[in-house]
Amino acid sequence: MSFIRNAWYVACWSSDVKLGELFHRQILDEAVVFYRTQEGETVALQDRCPHRFIPLHMGKLVDGRIQCAYHGLEFDCTGRCVNNPHGDGRIPSAARVKSFPTVERHTFVWIWLGDGKPDISAIPDYGVLDSQAGYKTSGGYLHMNANYQLMADNLMDLSHITYVHDGYLGSPEQAGAAEVVESSERAVQANRWMPNISVPGIFDLLYRQDGQAVDMWTNMKWTAPSCFLLDTGVHRVGGQKEERGWYYGVHILTPETEHSTHYYFAVAMPVATALGPDEDRRYQALRRFAFEEQDKPILEAQQAALTGADFWEMKPVLLSVDAGSVRMRRIIEHMLEEERSNASTSINNTAVAD
Numbered sequence: 450m451s452f453i454r455n456a457w458y459v460a461c462w463s464s465d466v467k468l469g470e471l472f473h474r475q476i477l478d479e480a481v482v483f484y485r486t487q488e489g490e491t492v493a494l495q496d497r498c499p500h501r502f503i504p505l506h507m508g509k510l511v512d513g514r515i516q517c518a519y520h521g522l523e524f525d526c527t528g529r530c531v532n533n534p535h536g537d538g539r540i541p542s543a544a545r546v547k548s549f550p551t552v553e554r555h556t557f558v559w560i561w562l563g564d565g566k567p568d569i570s571a572i573p574d575y576g577v578l579d580s581q582a583g584y585k586t587s588g589g590y591l592h593m594n595a596n597y598q599l600m601a602d603n604l605m606d607l608s609h610i611t612y613v614h615d616g617y618l619g620s621p622e623q624a625g626a627a628e629v630v631e632s633s634e635r636a637v638q639a640n641r642w643m644p645n646i647s648v649p650g651i652f653d654l655l656y657r658q659d660g661q662a663v664d665m666w667t668n669m670k671w672t673a674p675s676c677f678l679l680d681t682g683v684h685r686v687g688g689q690k691e692e693r694g695w696y697y698g699v700h701i702l703t704p705e706t707e708h709s710t711h712y713y714f715a716v717a718m719p720v721a722t723a724l725g726p727d728e729d730r731r732y733q734a735l736r737r738f739a740f741e742e743q744d745k746p747i748l749e750a751q752q753a754a755l756t757g758a759d760f761w762e763m764k765p766v767l768l769s770v771d772a773g774s775v776r777m778r779r780i781i782e783h784m785l786e787e788e789r790s791n792a793s794t795s796i797n798n799t800a801v802a803d
């Protein structure tokens with residue numbers, strides 16, 4: 450296994466990178482340190498001093514440069530060493546760290562770790578989180594000790610809500626719901642339609658709070674390699690979408706290592722969803738409970754059960770509910786294959802040029 454590198458990944462929430470502070474996160478096995486310049490730009494550098502390999506985040510910011518905690522080398526926002534306080538102060542040419550392109554968009558810091566040219570237009574559209582979109586938004590973060598593709602399967606196949614989130618997000622009649630799966634070169638859409646079902650707890654809270662049966666939809670879009678946008682809600686049986694009772698769910702996965710994942714989740718709901726402060730707290734707590742206390746243990750148990758083996762080599766039984774996630778995995782494999790062959794082409798070209 451390896452990761453698709455030529456893609457934008459969410460590194461953190463924009464609010465995680467504060468002026469005057471160092472923030473660090475491991476992404477695709479790469480240690481990265483972040484800080485914000487006086488001008489408000491986010492800087493992302495390799496988090497490893499080239500002298501004795503101390504994480505730079507253990508150092509401090511001095512006049513917009515990171516000063517290493519161990520012997521005081523200083524690195525500017527391009528990753529170049531610009532101050533050596535020792536000897537004659539000469540700066541060895543190898544005294545530099547990698548810097549990575551970042552973009553702040555839709556309340557996230559996105560990072561590009563690949564060798565290819567970053568294309569800003571490839572950042573998935575999470576405009577529902579932008580303040581001008583006019584939705585009520587909130588978000589959170591969870592760390593999962595599981596490969597990101599296991600979590601992606603979970604999000605792509607929402608039949609699990611009947612069993613894992615029974616009562617909160619799920620209800621018994623959701624299993625067996627009709628699902629339509631469509632895919633393109635870099636995306637999969639999986640739509641489930643569930644007419645006349647008992648209302649799941651969270652949706653009752655958002656809609657009428659009367660426990661009456663509803664029609665429900667969960668339309669999930671995956672954009673490669675690991676970005677999900679869910680359009681989900683309920684309305685009265687046989688009715689139409691109303692001004693409340695639905696929301697957009699944002700679910701974004703960033704691989705930390707082969708066996709661990711950063712999980713960013715958020716919600717954007719219409720302003721007509723007039724929850725009082727207590728109801729809002731209950732809603733947030735229920736969602737967090739669902740992800741942290743219900744999904745997370747399942748995912749981590751799955752990862753442990755795989756004991757490092759390849760997913761397909763384990764010969765998983767396939768069910769109809771796996772249609773979306775199998776397509777997603779195929780697209781990822783294809784993209785990985787493309788990256789590998791581009792990398793070997795460029796190595797061969799270099800060899801010829803030599």
Ligand code: FES
Nearest residue numbers: 498500501517520
């Ligand atoms: S380890 Fe960073 S300056 Fe020595």
Ligand SMILES: [Fe+2]
Nearest residue numbers: 603613614744
């Ligand atoms: Fe779940």
